[in-house]
Amino acid sequence: MEPFLRVESLLHRYPGMSGPAVDGLSFGIAPGEIYGLLGPNGAGKSTTISILCTLLQATAGTVRIGGLDPLRQATQVRRLIGLVPQEIALYPQLSARENLLYFGRLHGLHGRRLLQRAESCLALVGLLEAADRRVADYSGGMARRANLAAGIVHEPQLLFLDEPTVGIDAQSRRMILENLLQLNREGMTMLYTTHYMEEAQLLCNRVAIMDRGRVVVEGAPTGLLEQHADCGTLEELFLQLTGRQLRD
Amino acid sequence: MRALWASFCKDLLLLWRDRAGLALLFVMPMALVLVVSLVQNNVLESTGQKAFKVLFVDQDRGEAGRQLRRRLEQNGGMVLVSSLGGRPLTAPEARELVAAGVFQFAILLPGGLESDLQQAVEKIGQQILAGAEAAPEAPAKVEVCFDPTVQGVFRTAVLASLRHALLGIETQRRGRELATAMAGQSGRAVNPFAGSPLLQVAESPAGQALLHPNAVQQNVPAWSLFGMFFIVVPLGGALLRERQQGTLQRLLCLPVSGWPLLSGKLLAYASICLVQFGLMLLVGRFFLPLLGTPVLQIGAHPGVVLLLSFVSALAATGYGLLVGVLARSYEQASMLGAISVVIAAAIGGVMVPVYVMPSGMQRLSQLSPLGWGLEGFLKLFVRGGDLASVWPQVAAMLAFFSVTLALSLLIFNGRHKKGG
Numbered sequence: 001m002e003p004f005l006r007v008e009s010l011l012h013r014y015p016g017m018s019g020p021a022v023d024g025l026s027f028g029i030a031p032g033e034i035y036g037l038l039g040p041n042g043a044g045k046s047t048t049i050s051i052l053c054t055l056l057q058a059t060a061g062t063v064r065i066g067g068l069d070p071l072r073q074a075t076q077v078r079r080l081i082g083l084v085p086q087e088i089a090l091y092p093q094l095s096a097r098e099n100l101l102y103f104g105r106l107h108g109l110h111g112r113r114l115l116q117r118a119e120s121c122l123a124l125v126g127l128l129e130a131a132d133r134r135v136a137d138y139s140g141g142m143a144r145r146a147n148l149a150a151g152i153v154h155e156p157q158l159l160f161l162d163e164p165t166v167g168i169d170a171q172s173r174r175m176i177l178e179n180l181l182q183l184n185r186e187g188m189t190m191l192y193t194t195h196y197m198e199e200a201q202l203l204c205n206r207v208a209i210m211d212r213g214r215v216v217v218e219g220a221p222t223g224l225l226e227q228h229a230d231c232g233t234l235e236e237l238f239l240q241l242t243g244r245q246l247r248d
Numbered sequence: 249m250r251a252l253w254a255s256f257c258k259d260l261l262l263l264w265r266d267r268a269g270l271a272l273l274f275v276m277p278m279a280l281v282l283v284v285s286l287v288q289n290n291v292l293e294s295t296g297q298k299a300f301k302v303l304f305v306d307q308d309r310g311e312a313g314r315q316l317r318r319r320l321e322q323n324g325g326m327v328l329v330s331s332l333g334g335r336p337l338t339a340p341e342a343r344e345l346v347a348a349g350v351f352q353f354a355i356l357l358p359g360g361l362e363s364d365l366q367q368a369v370e371k372i373g374q375q376i377l378a379g380a381e382a383a384p385e386a387p388a389k390v391e392v393c394f395d396p397t398v399q400g401v402f403r404t405a406v407l408a409s410l411r412h413a414l415l416g417i418e419t420q421r422r423g424r425e426l427a428t429a430m431a432g433q434s435g436r437a438v439n440p441f442a443g444s445p446l447l448q449v450a451e452s453p454a455g456q457a458l459l460h461p462n463a464v465q466q467n468v469p470a471w472s473l474f475g476m477f478f479i480v481v482p483l484g485g486a487l488l489r490e491r492q493q494g495t496l497q498r499l500l501c502l503p504v505s506g507w508p509l510l511s512g513k514l515l516a517y518a519s520i521c522l523v524q525f526g527l528m529l530l531v532g533r534f535f536l537p538l539l540g541t542p543v544l545q546i547g548a549h550p551g552v553v554l555l556l557s558f559v560s561a562l563a564a565t566g567y568g569l570l571v572g573v574l575a576r577s578y579e580q581a582s583m584l585g586a587i588s589v590v591i592a593a594a595i596g597g598v599m600v601p602v603y604v605m606p607s608g609m610q611r612l613s614q615l616s617p618l619g620w621g622l623e624g625f626l627k628l629f630v631r632g633g634d635l636a637s638v639w640p641q642v643a644a645m646l647a648f649f650s651v652t653l654a655l656s657l658l659i660f661n662g663r664h665k666k667g668g
Contacts, residue, residue, distance in 0.1 A: 053501045078503040087494030091258070093265040098258075105254040106502045106509070134265075150498065 003028030004158060004189050005035075005052065010061035012047050012213075020059070021047040023213030029158075034180070034190045036204035036221075038197065038234075040242050044213040045193040046086065049160050052191070053083050065158060079107075082156030084164045088143045089150070092136035096127050096146040099135060100153050107154035121149040124179055141172025148176055158189045165199065177203060197235035207234070211242045251504045255512025262486065263520060269482040273524055277475025278531055281467055285532075285541055288463035302406070303342040303354035304328035310362025312417060316390070319413035320355075326409070328355075346393050353406055356391040364388040365421060373425040377432075390414060464541045468532035469625035470598040473618050475528065476521040476560055477589045480568035483517050484581035487572025514565045521561035547628040552635045556628065559645035560621045566652035567617070573656045592616045597623075620644045 010025040022044040029035040037045045050056040052063060054074040063070050070077045083089075090099045100118040109117055122131045125145035135143055148164055161180070165173045180203060184190060194200055200207050201221045208218040217224060221234050231237040263270060304320075306313035320326050329351070331337055337345075342354035365388050375381070392410060394403055490496040499509060532544030546553055568585065575581035593599060595612050596619030602610055613619045624641030627633030635642075 050497075053497075055497060055500050075503050075505075078501055081501065083498060083501045085494040085497050087492075087497075089494035089498040091262060091495060092493070093262050094258070098261070102254055102258050103498065103502070106251050106499070106504055108250075108503065110250060 004031040004033075004066055005029040005191065006062075006064045007048075007052070008062040010048065010051065010063065011059045012044075012051060012056065013059045014047075020213050022051070022058070022061075025061070025210070025213065025215060027208055027215060027218060029189060029191060031157075031189055032184065032187055033205045034184050034192055034203055036200040036207035037191060037193045037210060038195075038200055038207055038238060039193075039210035042212075043210040043242075045210060046162055047213075048210075049083075049162050049191065049193065053081060053160055054078060080157045082151040082154065082159045084148050084151035084159065084161045086162045086164075086166065088135070088147050090135045090143070090146055093134055095132045095134055096122060096138075096149065097131040099146065099150055103150050104153045109154060117153050117155070121153050124152075124182075125149045126175055139169075139172075141168040144168045144172060145176060145179075148179065152183060152188075156188070158191070159183070161190060161192045163194055164192075165194065165196065173199075197233065197238055201234045209238055209241050216241045249508070252508035252512045252515075255509045256516045257512075259486070259513045259516035260519070263482070263516065266482065269485075273475065273478065273482065273520060274527065276478065277471050277524060277528060280474065281471040281528055281531055282536065282539075284471060285463045285467040285536055286539055288467060300326060301329050301351060302326045303337060303345060303351050304330050304357075305337050305339050305342045305354065306330065306357045307339060307359045308357050308361040312362045312365050313357045315417050315420075316355075316357065316413055319416055320409065323409055323413070325405070343393050346395050349395055352395040352402075354393040355410065356393060358389065358391070361388050361390070365418075369421045369425045372422060373429045376426065377429050462542050464532050464536055464544050465626070465629050466601065468528055468536075468544050469629060470593075470618075470622050472525050472528035473560060473596075473621045473625070474589065474593045474598050475524050476557075477564045477567065477592065477618060478586070479517050479521055479561075479564045480571045480585035480589060481582050483513075483565060483568030484571035484575055484585045485578050486513075487569065488575055488578050488581050492578075510569075514562070514569065517565045517568065518558070518561040521564055522557055525557045525561070545629060547630075547632060549628060549634050552633075552638060553625070553628055555635070556621065556624045556638055556642060556645075559642050559649070560617075562649040563617050563621070563645040563652075566649035566656075569656045570652040570659075573660050589618075592618045595619065596621075617645060617648050620648075 006028045008026050010022050011020055012022040013020045021042075025044070025048060027035070037048065039045050047056065051058045052065065052070065054070045054077055057071065065077050066080050068077045068080070090096070091102075094102070097118055100121060101114060104114045104117055119128070122128045125148055127142060127145055127149065130138070130142060135146055138146065144164060144166075148161075151159060151161070165176055168176075177199060180190065180192075192200070192204060204221060206218065206220050207224070208215045210216065217237075219227070224237060225231060225234065228237050228240065231240055302320075304317060306317070317328055320328060329337070332341075332345075339354075339356045342351075342356060345351050346354045368388070390410070392407065394406070490499070500506070502509075529544065529546060533546075537543045571581055571585045571588075575584055593616075595609060596602075596616030597605075597613055598618055602613045602619065605613065620641045624633075624638040624645075627637050627641075631637070
């Protein structure tokens with residue numbers, strides 16, 4: 001099957017840095033797949049997502065999303081994608097509903113359709129009752145859920161999730177993961193980065209473990225564990241491949 | 249268009265909810281206009297640009313005192329106060345009031361002034377008739393008691409005014425005595441002061457002046473511009489927060505060009521600037537006069553005033569954008585924004601009029617957008633200017649906006665596309 005997202009020999013070098021942040025990265029994501037990008041701090045996950053989201057211009061390499069070039073056809077690509085950034089990328093002084101309506105409008109939604117999408121996204125993440133409270137007054141878990149809702153308000157075909165469950169309670173995390181699985185069942189393709197290996201194991205059809213800008217190993221979580229029989233969990237495999245030294 | 253409108257509404261809503269920021273934008277310039285206009289109005293009084301109150305104690309109650317009072321009042325620079333609380337002032341009371349700083353000057357006429365003066369001129373007349381040189385007499389003294397904190401120029405102006413009035417009285421008395429003496433010799437009465445004055449001063453403003461500049465005409469546009477340019481602090485901060493909170497990242501992933509988003513934001517902040525400016529004009533027009541200042545006059549071209557306000561608002565928001573792009577932290581944005589606006593205000597003539605600055609600073613003031621704006625508003629408010637006369641200022645403001653916008657986009661694109 002033709003991958004929905006195809007990355008070939010991707011290279012990115014930040015000005016003033018000695019080594020590349022992304023160093024010849026190649027992978028593909030099939031339609032309807034949840035693909036996990038795992039790696040320690042500084043592995044190049046966020047840089048890769050920034051390039052794929054058209055935010056950053058790669059130094060070299062090829063990217064195709066739905067057959068489109070994000071560099072030359074950025075606007076068309078942006079219609080296909082959604083982003084759930086690592087930060088709570090919402091206006092804290094606006095309510096969750098106001099945030100969703102704003103981002104929905106900018107995605108071209110309007111009228112009844114916009115209201116329906118905002119309502120259904122708020123319902124999906126369990127924020128209907130708190131929809132009119134300011135995001136600044138939300139708990140960490142509520143803000144993370146609102147962050148997810150803003151990323152899917154326009155029903156993207158490909159959703160980029162950059163550590164969407166950092167620093168939240170177990171209930172909120174569980175809800176977010178269930179939501180993602182539901183969205184995936186409805187056909188949404190996802191690229192997921194996380195430091196929580198059990199999340200990746202639960203959610204992803206395939207994962208790539210990255211280190212120093214390169215893919216160290218790639219495959220389905222169960223398949224990878226079969227290949228590395230000495231590792232009982234994805235976390236053990238991750239530590240074996242990337243080392244136990246701290247990455248600050 | 250939808251994206252622009254969405255962005256415009258969102259930023260207005262954010263500003264509306266940022267009560268502290270709004271207070272800074274609206275209360276600060278209004279407070280500055282009120283305080284500075286009232287203070288300067290008082291300074292104008294105390295530097296003789298407006299009639300001020302002087303104690304006048306006539307212990308003689310003769311013709312000379314009445315003449316002096318009339319002449320001083322005709323000059324228009326002083327309001328003479330001879331009684332307080334319905335009771336005539338005495339010389340010791342006047343001295344005490346001046347020493348306490350309640351009044352800055354007291355003019356004290358000694359008892360016997362009229363008779364001394366009369367005796368002196370009669371003696372001069374007799375000497376002239378006798379063909380002798382008028383012998384110097386010990387002059388009758390009018391005492392001026394002044395507050396030692398009063399500025400030198402002010403003191404000089406009061407003394408000059410008093411000397412001028414006294415000289416007039418003395419000349420009149422000498423002339424009258426001379427005329428009387430000559431009439432005695434020739435048998436014909438002559439009045440040397442009959443007819444109109446031989447020399448006169450004609451005061452005329454250079455160019456077309458609607459009115460004399462005053463504290464309100466200077467301060468309302470000056471501090472309004474200052475307040476408008478203070479938009480750089482909340483605007484720079486908002487841009488920085490969008491960067492730090494990741495909302496910018498989300499915005500940049502949207503299938504809309506950055507122009508409607510940016511235009512919506514700039515228009516929202518520019519609208520706030522215009523509301524700010526309108527409120528300041530209302531303060532100058534209706535509120536300040538209640539506190540005793542002159543009424544603000546905005547000239548005969550309100551449309552041009554609106555145009556100049558709008559381009560000033562654009563210049564302010566353009567600069568705010570640049571500050572927001574340049575700064576790496578909220579502290580940097582607020583410091584850089586606030587300090588640079590204060591400096592631009594100082595060199596632009598907001599705090600002290602440009603014409604009293606040293607020549608080097610006057611040249612420097614030509615670089616200040618606040619100076620351009622102020623110059624434009626003063627042309628409209630004071631000099632009876634129109635669109636043709638403020639066109640250079642309008643063009644300069646638009647050029648400033650274009651340059652700051654272009655620089656901001658250049659820096660922003662350079663940083664974000666390369667990941668700097």
